[in-house]
Amino acid sequence: MQDTLYFGTAKPNGSVSADEWKRFLEETVTPRFPQGLTTAQAAGQWRGADGAIVREATHVLQLVHLGEPAQDGAVADIAAAYKSKFEQEAVLRVRSPVCITF
Secondary structure (H helix, E strand, O other), rough: OOEEEEEEEEEEEEOOHHHHHHHHHHHHOOOOOOOOOOOOEEEEEEOOOOOOOOEEEEEEEEEEOOOHHHHHHHHHHHHHHHHHHOOOOOEEEEEEEEOOOO
């Protein structure tokens, strides 16, 4: 499975800094997926619960795993931790079956 998570960076009082993102990866993501991950920066847009269009810098995280219950739970935990830590309304999760080779 491949999970792609989209993390907006706008906070009520500022934005998630590069150092905060780095620490989040080191402390929250890497311990759950030490086998590897990919991140990229993007420009995102979405409609919030209040109906307003939000445009913000976004971090994209890609995780490839076997899709076992523990891994699915770890992905959900990462999204929940980000929302809580950085006062986010949502983290978008896109899940797809993939075929990989090395």
